[in-house]
Amino acid sequence: MDKSIDMGINKTRVILDTNFLMIPGQNKIDVFEEIKHLMTTPYQLCIFKETVDELEKIAKGGTRDKINAKVAIKLIKQKNLKTLKNSSTEVSHVDDIILGNITDSDIVCTQDKALKRLLTQKFPKIKIITLNRKLVMR
Numbered sequence: 001m002d003k004s005i006d007m008g009i010n011k012t013r014v015i016l017d018t019n020f021l022m023i024p025g026q027n028k029i030d031v032f033e034e035i036k037h038l039m040t041t042p043y044q045l046c047i048f049k050e051t052v053d054e055l056e057k058i059a060k061g062g063t064r065d066k067i068n069a070k071v072a073i074k075l076i077k078q079k080n081l082k083t084l085k086n087s088s089t090e091v092s093h094v095d096d097i098i099l100g101n102i103t104d105s106d107i108v109c110t111q112d113k114a115l116k117r118l119l120t121q122k123f124p125k126i127k128i129i130t131l132n133r134k135l136v137m138r
Contacts, residue, residue: 011044012044012106013084014108015047016081018055019111022071023111035129038129044082045082049083084101107127110129
């Protein structure tokens with residue numbers, strides 16, 4: 001069992017969005033290992049159920065990202081990511097769900113430029129992990 005849970009240590013939530021989860025399939029980068037190297041405090045990898053729903057929709061579609069979405073779904077299961085609940089029943093777009101369910105103390109992993117802009121506007125102190133030749137946290 002993870003000792004940080006036993007000792008009551010709070011873990012930082014690291015929330016991965018849909019496009020970030022497709023990086024391993026697209027760029028052959030182990031984002032989970034890279035996150036491990038970036039983090040200096042205990043953390044928990046998290047997703048929203050709607051992220052999985054979005055990946056499943058992409059995996060069933062006819063786009064070139066079909067295989068990348070399937071890889072992402074497989075990794076979500078392998079890495080046992082925690083599924084977070086959406087506190088709003090009205091919001092269905094994953095970016096809106098992320099924005100409506102996080103705090104400044106969370107870290108968001110995304111490639112989405114619009115989401116990054118909205119995150120920094122709404123949460124000035126938030127940290128964002130993104131791919132920039134390699135993973136970086138800003």
